[in-house]
Amino acid sequence: MNTQNSLGAETAVRPLLPETRTVTLRVNGTTHQLQLAPWTSVLDALREHLQLTGTKKGCDHGQCGACTVLLNGKRINSCLTLAVMQENKEITTVEGLAQNGELHPVQQAFIDHDAFQCGYCTPGQICSVIGLVNEGKAKTLDDIKDLMSGNVCRCGAYVNIVKVAQEALEKNTGL
Amino acid sequence: MRPFTFTQSQDVDTAVQEVSKEGAKFIAGGTNLLDLMKIDVMSPSHLVDITQIALDTIEETEAGGIRLGALAKNADTAYHELVETRYPLLSHAILAGATAQLRNMATDGGNLLQRTRCYYFYDTHTPCNKREPGSGCSAIQGYNRDLAILGTSEHCIATHPSDMCVALAALEATVQVTGKNGARSIPFANFHRLPGDTPHLDSNLQPDEIITAIELPANGFATHYTYLKLRDRASYAFALVSVAAALELEGNTVKEARIALGGVAHKPWRVPQAEALLHGQQATRENFQKVAEAYLEGAKGFGHNDFKIELAKRAIVRALEQATKKEATA
Ligand SMILES: Cc1cc2nc3c(=O)[nH]c(=O)nc-3n(C[C@H](O)[C@H](O)[C@H](O)COP(=O)(O)OP(=O)(O)OC[C@H]3O[C@@H](n4cnc5c(N)ncnc54)[C@H](O)[C@@H]3O)c2cc1C
Numbered sequence: 261m262n263t264q265n266s267l268g269a270e271t272a273v274r275p276l277l278p279e280t281r282t283v284t285l286r287v288n289g290t291t292h293q294l295q296l297a298p299w300t301s302v303l304d305a306l307r308e309h310l311q312l313t314g315t316k317k318g319c320d321h322g323q324c325g326a327c328t329v330l331l332n333g334k335r336i337n338s339c340l341t342l343a344v345m346q347e348n349k350e351i352t353t354v355e356g357l358a359q360n361g362e363l364h365p366v367q368q369a370f371i372d373h374d375a376f377q378c379g380y381c382t383p384g385q386i387c388s389v390i391g392l393v394n395e396g397k398a399k400t401l402d403d404i405k406d407l408m409s410g411n412v413c414r415c416g417a418y419v420n421i422v423k424v425a426q427e428a429l430e431k432n433t434g435l
Numbered sequence: 436m437r438p439f440t441f442t443q444s445q446d447v448d449t450a451v452q453e454v455s456k457e458g459a460k461f462i463a464g465g466t467n468l469l470d471l472m473k474i475d476v477m478s479p480s481h482l483v484d485i486t487q488i489a490l491d492t493i494e495e496t497e498a499g500g501i502r503l504g505a506l507a508k509n510a511d512t513a514y515h516e517l518v519e520t521r522y523p524l525l526s527h528a529i530l531a532g533a534t535a536q537l538r539n540m541a542t543d544g545g546n547l548l549q550r551t552r553c554y555y556f557y558d559t560h561t562p563c564n565k566r567e568p569g570s571g572c573s574a575i576q577g578y579n580r581d582l583a584i585l586g587t588s589e590h591c592i593a594t595h596p597s598d599m600c601v602a603l604a605a606l607e608a609t610v611q612v613t614g615k616n617g618a619r620s621i622p623f624a625n626f627h628r629l630p631g632d633t634p635h636l637d638s639n640l641q642p643d644e645i646i647t648a649i650e651l652p653a654n655g656f657a658t659h660y661t662y663l664k665l666r667d668r669a670s671y672a673f674a675l676v677s678v679a680a681a682l683e684l685e686g687n688t689v690k691e692a693r694i695a696l697g698g699v700a701h702k703p704w705r706v707p708q709a710e711a712l713l714h715g716q717q718a719t720r721e722n723f724q725k726v727a728e729a730y731l732e733g734a735k736g737f738g739h740n741d742f743k744i745e746l747a748k749r750a751i752v753r754a755l756e757q758a759t760k761k762e763a764t765a
């Protein structure tokens with residue numbers, strides 16, 4: 261396979277062995293110093309370097325939302341951003357939501373409304389609902405559906421996920 | 436992903452120096468670049484992070500318009516009070532694209548430079564003149580349902596996928612850039628290119644240039660406007676055809692009309708002579724149909740995408756009707 265690309269990048273100097281650097285990440289209120297190659301995504305840093313495997317890798321291309329985490333309270337796809345670019349920001353994952361052994365109200369609502377089957381999309385859905393509340397832009401049912409469309413659920417639990425989102429907006433259960 | 440070296444620039448001048456190195460590229464939100472790097476469609480050997488540069492403000496200009504910093508996030512732009520009230524067409528177009536997560540990450544400068552969604556461009560096992568100049572175009576004879584019907588060449592029939600850019604074209608924005616030779620301002624109509632025989636070039640931005648801002652003139656057409664996006668599902672899909680329509684009306688008489696099409700060409704499609712057909716005319720369906728015909732003059736389908744020609748005409752008529760009636764979206 262010819263991998264020459266239109267930028268002519270093949271002629272440029274490319275590091276062969278992973279050159280790591282110290283990256284300071286704030287995750288769920290704790291500061292971590294990690295040795296990471298610059299191409300490590302936030303998702304891979306969480307899962308492979310911090311063993312926080314609640315955040316899931318679905319597509320790794322920004323299409324499914326399974327990797328949704330909160331960055332300073334807003335939703336992002338952790339698969340499409342580099343850890344080296346997110347130093348000193350507050351990253352919140354599904355592991356950081358429960359407080360003192362009690363589930364976050366949105367986590368509890370997923371159980372109460374039976375809003376999942378296999379559960380693979382669920383950590384991303386939970387973070388996304390909390391982000392939806394924090395971002396404060398959803399006013400109607402259509403807004404909820406539109407602003408939650410970045411989280412795909414292959415099991416099709418959408419009807420009950422929407423109920424969770426409605427409840428979360430009514431009760432204002434953000435971060 | 437292929438290994439690369441990485442640096443962060445704190446100011447525009449350093450960024451321009453850094454990006455002038457061989458194989459270097461800027462990274463902003465990363466939502467397009469990292470996606471393409473993961474599948475080896477783009478493979479820079481050096482990334483220059485520009486997100487620490489203070490270019491994220493949205494403010495009024497002396498000329499009465501607004502300036503969007505290149506690093507302002509798509510979401511922050513769409514929900515900004517100045518944009519929502521004075522340039523609602525732009526808000527609607529941005530919010531019609533991607534997802535909440537992606538809009539929280541994507542920057543305004545990056546949005547302009549996002550690359551085509553042509554399936555063959557993404558598939559490194561197939562020929563593609565845009566990805567690999569001279570290798571051929573797989574789409575012309577291939578499955579081309581999503582591809583262009585206007586301004587195509589025998590070398591490439593890709594479309595520009597942005598929603599935001601369709602509104603910026605209609606609003607006649609200018610793109611502010613800085614390179615080794617200093618700063619310049621590029622009218623939006625000259626920013627993106629047609630494929631011609633250089634389909635590997637998406638825009639007229641030079642490799643050493645950074646986008647610093649996007650400026651909008653004073654008139655935001657905030658009364659009669661529509662962003663109509665037709666796609667395969669109601670949310671989270673790229674446009675088959677989209678229309679940004681903006682009208683200045685006096686009674687039912689058109690004083691000024693702006694129409695830009697997305698999903699149909701290598702750049703947002705404007706035909707000023709066709710818009711001019713409406714000037715001084717009544718805002719009626721018949722007149723809108725005349726404009727739609729003129730807009731699609733010379734359109735050419737490639738089989739699977741033939742339907743887009745008729746779809747685009749109807750979309751123009753519907754968008755102009757909605758704009759007349761002050762209906763902002765579908
Ligand atoms: C699943 C998915 C769905 C999407 N759906 C839509 C949609 O429906 N409609 C739509 O319009 N878009 C859509 N997008 C595209 C999205 O809008 C773009 O990826 C985004 O706008 C790119 O911005 P960024 O800041 O992340 O750019 P980056 O990925 O950081 O950069 C993109 C390119 O721009 C260059 N660049 C960035 N900033 C500058 C600058 N200031 N000066 C010079 N060069 C610069 C980079 O070098 C790179 O080549 C979708 C994306 C995904 C992943």
Ligand code: SF4
Nearest residue numbers: 553563564572591592
């Ligand atoms: S249409 Fe353009 S991008 Fe698509 S295969 Fe042909 S050359 Fe490549």
Ligand code: FES
Nearest residue numbers: 318319320325339
């Ligand atoms: S894993 Fe990030 S969006 Fe699918």
Ligand code: FES
Nearest residue numbers: 377379413414415
């Ligand atoms: S619960 Fe299985 S994918 Fe959503």
